[in-house]
Amino acid sequence: xxxxxxxxxxxxxxxxxxxxxxxxxxxxxxxxxxxxxxxxxxxxxxxxxxxxxxxxxxxxxxxxxxxxxxxxxxxxxxxxxxxxxxxxxxxxxxxxxxxxxxxxxxxxxxxxxxxxxxxxxxxxxxxxxxxxxxxxxxxxxxxxxxxxxxxxxxxxxxxxxxxxxxxxxxxxxxxxxxxxxxxxxxxxxxxxxxxxxxxxxxxxxxxxxxxxxxxxxxxxxxxxxxxxxxxxxxxxxxxxxxxxxxxxxxxxxxxxxxxxxxxxxxxxxxxxxxxxxxxxxxxxxxxxxxxxxxxxxxxxxxxxxxxxxxxxxxxxxxxxxxxxxxxxxxxxxxxxxxxxxxxxxxxxxxxxxxxxxxxxxxxxxxxxxxxxxxxxxx
Amino acid sequence: xxxxxxxxxxxxxxxxxxxxxxxxxxxxxxxxxxxxxxxxxxxxxxxxxxxxxxxxxxxxxxxxxxxxxxxxxxxxxxxxxxxxxxxxxxxxxxxxxxxxxxxxxxxxxxxxxxxxxxxxxxxxxxxxxxxxxxxxxxxxxxxxxxxxxxxxxxxxxxxxxxxxxxxxxxxxxxxxxxxxxxxxxxxxxxxxxxxxxxxxxxxxxxxxxxxxxxxxxxxxxxxxxxxxxxxxxxxxxxxxxxxxxxxxxxxxxxxxxxxxxxxxxxxxxxxxxxxxxxxxxxxxxxxxxxxxxxxxxxxxxxxxxxxxxxxxxxxxxxxxxxxxxxxxxxxxxxxxxxxxxxxxxxxxxxxxxxxxxxxxxxxxxxxxxxxxxxxxxx
Numbered sequence: 001x002x003x004x005x006x007x008x009x010x011x012x013x014x015x016x017x018x019x020x021x022x023x024x025x026x027x028x029x030x031x032x033x034x035x036x037x038x039x040x041x042x043x044x045x046x047x048x049x050x051x052x053x054x055x056x057x058x059x060x061x062x063x064x065x066x067x068x069x070x071x072x073x074x075x076x077x078x079x080x081x082x083x084x085x086x087x088x089x090x091x092x093x094x095x096x097x098x099x100x101x102x103x104x105x106x107x108x109x110x111x112x113x114x115x116x117x118x119x120x121x122x123x124x125x126x127x128x129x130x131x132x133x134x135x136x137x138x139x140x141x142x143x144x145x146x147x148x149x150x151x152x153x154x155x156x157x158x159x160x161x162x163x164x165x166x167x168x169x170x171x172x173x174x175x176x177x178x179x180x181x182x183x184x185x186x187x188x189x190x191x192x193x194x195x196x197x198x199x200x201x202x203x204x205x206x207x208x209x210x211x212x213x214x215x216x217x218x219x220x221x222x223x224x225x226x227x228x229x230x231x232x233x234x235x236x237x238x239x240x241x242x243x244x245x246x247x248x249x250x251x252x253x254x255x256x257x258x259x260x261x262x263x264x265x266x267x268x269x270x271x272x273x274x275x276x277x278x279x280x281x282x283x284x285x286x287x288x289x290x291x292x293x294x295x296x297x298x299x300x301x302x303x304x305x306x307x308x309x310x311x312x313x314x315x316x317x318x319x320x321x322x323x324x325x326x327x328x329x330x331x332x333x334x335x336x337x338x339x340x341x342x343x344x345x346x347x348x349x350x351x352x353x354x355x356x357x358x359x360x361x362x363x364x365x366x367x368x369x370x371x372x373x374x375x376x377x378x
Numbered sequence: 379x380x381x382x383x384x385x386x387x388x389x390x391x392x393x394x395x396x397x398x399x400x401x402x403x404x405x406x407x408x409x410x411x412x413x414x415x416x417x418x419x420x421x422x423x424x425x426x427x428x429x430x431x432x433x434x435x436x437x438x439x440x441x442x443x444x445x446x447x448x449x450x451x452x453x454x455x456x457x458x459x460x461x462x463x464x465x466x467x468x469x470x471x472x473x474x475x476x477x478x479x480x481x482x483x484x485x486x487x488x489x490x491x492x493x494x495x496x497x498x499x500x501x502x503x504x505x506x507x508x509x510x511x512x513x514x515x516x517x518x519x520x521x522x523x524x525x526x527x528x529x530x531x532x533x534x535x536x537x538x539x540x541x542x543x544x545x546x547x548x549x550x551x552x553x554x555x556x557x558x559x560x561x562x563x564x565x566x567x568x569x570x571x572x573x574x575x576x577x578x579x580x581x582x583x584x585x586x587x588x589x590x591x592x593x594x595x596x597x598x599x600x601x602x603x604x605x606x607x608x609x610x611x612x613x614x615x616x617x618x619x620x621x622x623x624x625x626x627x628x629x630x631x632x633x634x635x636x637x638x639x640x641x642x643x644x645x646x647x648x649x650x651x652x653x654x655x656x657x658x659x660x661x662x663x664x665x666x667x668x669x670x671x672x673x674x675x676x677x678x679x680x681x682x683x684x685x686x687x688x689x690x691x692x693x694x695x696x697x698x699x700x701x702x703x704x705x706x707x708x709x710x711x712x713x714x715x716x717x718x719x720x721x722x723x724x725x726x727x728x729x730x731x732x733x734x735x736x737x738x739x740x741x742x743x744x745x746x747x748x749x750x751x752x753x754x755x756x
Contacts, residue, residue: 018480018481019481020479020481020482020756021479021756022755022756023756054697076697076698077698097653097698098653098654098714100651100652100653100664100714100715101398101399101651101715102396103396103397103398104398122654122656123654123655123656123714125655125713125714125715126653126654126714126715129715148656152657152660152701153662153694153696153699153701154653154654154656154662154699155654155656156656157656157657161656185696273478273479274478275475275476275478275504275532276476276500276501276504276532276533277501277503278500278501278526278532278533278534278535278539279530282530284531284532286478286755287755289671289673289727290727290730290753290755291755293667293671293672294671294672294673294674294727295667295672296672316531318531318563319432319454319726319727319730320454320455320475320755321531321532323530323531335503336476336478336501336503336504337478337479337503337504337507348697349667349668349672349697352668352697352731353730353731353753353755354753354755355753375668375731375732375733377400377664377665377668377669377698377731377732378398378399378400378401
């Protein structure tokens with residue numbers, strides 16, 4: 001898990017392979033290496049790995065993660081958990097998101113007969129509704145208390161607020177408070193020079209909160225941290241027992257622009273074709289925001305990284321147009337019909353735009369996997 | 379087509395209707411009114427309306443547009459055209475995008491047996507490949523020359539460059555140059571005070587280019603302009619014969635923040651539920667970037683407009699979290715479990731994230747339509 005040198009090892013699909021573009025291609029060997037190395041990191045540090053499937057949304061990859069040693073999976077929405085239980089046979093799923101509303105509670109109760117579910121809670125209202133429903137259904141649901149360690153998104157504030165809420169939830173029938181979790185996304189979003197400090201600070205705040213809850217007589221078995229950018233640091237904090245990175249299976253442009261990994265570790269790329277070249281310094285790739293998304297525009301790096309062409313900038317996106325500004329060194333390339341591979345800035349929402357992953361090994365297409373949990377926002 | 383007063387007529391779904399959120403709800407009456415008024419505008423100005431389906435991607439809505447008087451449809455990708463030909467029975471489709479590469483040319487030739495296709499071309503290379511393929515297939519393909527009138531995306535530069543390319547294309551066998559088109563997106567993206575000037579300037583540049591091509595003995599029947607934000611202006615330029623707006627069927631937050639229409643004309647909304655409220659001034663809606671997209675973040679307006687709550691700001695999005703900052707007046711609302719309607723900033727990519735539209739009339743669900751051309755990037 002030392003930062004990779006930012007090497008550009010070239011494209012993953014052989015030039016003579018015909019592709020109808022844009023499409024997402026995934027190198028199976030890079031994928032396997034990314035999975036194996038994160039598992040080895042978790043094992044070395046004695047924490048359980050519970051990967052977030054939001055990045056791949058694909059049963060085949062979930063099975064690879066479980067086979068490598070993951071204790072279970074993390075999902076954001078019930079629809080993702082339903083796919084992973086029913087199509088990947090996963091027996092232990094954390095939904096790191098509140099379950100609110102009667103339609104979802106009914107789906108959760110049905111899903112609990114097919115896999116072991118744990119649900120994040122961060123308000124008394126949501127916990128009470130789950131408690132009432134579980135009592136009615138004659139079930140007991142494991143829950144984690146989500147704790148806000150600085151991201152200021154969801155989660156009860158670390159420390160006294162979270163400890164007070166934990167006591168309330170622990171007293172409810174039908175729910176079993178078994179852990180605490182945080183998503184320290186604010187660390188990964190920071191300047192690279194302070195990721196370590198912020199990540200470890202978030203981990204320490206979560207561990208201290210867990211200790212406060214345990215001191216109230218509530219036995220917590222799990223202290224769980226999230227996010228790939230901070231994954232080298234937060235899980236090393238003493239007292240953390242579980243990590244939930246997601247992006248590491250594919251990696252993306254944001255990470256390597258920050259020096260965390262190189263393009264050679266980015267398993268998923270958008271294969272795209274030049275469809276217009278009406279100026280020497282500008283061309284159009286057929287991947288717009290419907291392939292790359294508008295996420296995480298990087299001021300210097302544009303909307304994606306064109307493999308082998310570090311100075312060609314994906315400067316603007318429309319839905320179907322990627323407007324590429326060409327440096328002088330690139331102006332002899334990028335003819336109409338030429339194909340390139342673009343690494344998305346944020347690979348997770350880019351995967352969410354495609355129905356299938358084209359799996360490549362040694363430059364050749366070897367399989368096609370359906371992104372079965374794509375679009376499962378409910 | 380006078381600018382609407384920005385009125386907020388309230389939610390479109392009755393509060394007692396149960397919805398599993400987030401989901402996209404569409405008011406059938408607002409939709410019909412938007413379709414009818416754009417058709418009336420086109421009729422008044424004597425231009426043909428060829429709506430772009432990128433906004434709705436839905437056969438039922440395509441049929442409504444044709445029924446109202448549209449001469450045909452515009453698509454961006456062959457996959458969209460295939461859906462509209464096969465599932466909506468549309469007999470005249472412009473693909474306002476280059477067709478490049480053998481897989482797509484084969485699909486185009488097959489599709490030409492099912493509907494009348496016109497294809498945009500803007501390079502000699504792409505036109506030559508089409509010409510060769512059509513000669514081989516024994517077909518003749520209608521094409522429009524795409525002209526760059528200032529957006530600097532695709533298109534041959536208006537004036538001499540476009541006229542010269544038109545002569546080259548017109549001399550090719552197998553293709554029939556029948557029109558010119560532009561996408562004056564740069565006008566709509568401008569400060570509202572200069573949209574009219576930029577839109578009319580683009581229209582005039584396109585008409586002048588068409589006249590230059592005709593002066594070379596090439597009879598063009600169509601002069602086609604695009605985009606909803608400029609749609610009040612460009613089609614009024616003398617010599618323009620066709621308009622291709624898309625967004626008008628639904629409208630969105632970007633338009634009404636610019637004063638072009640009000641929330642009461644926004645037919646499509648994301649119904650979303652408060653899933654977390656851990657601070658007085660902040661809550662989480664269950665619509666993140668996987669529902670609203672990261673498109674067109676508006677500095678003052680955030681990532682969407684919460685109907686009835688103009689001062690509650692969707693300040694940040696993660697994939698599944700919409701972080702809403704609550705003004706003092708809103709802090710008594712937004713309890714966990716409460717449902718709101720959010721108008722997306724850019725409705726087209728938001729539609730592209732959903733598999734179905736929930737159709738509403740007088741507050742009640744009356745139908746569900748499949749977004750059959752969702753995700754058709756190829």
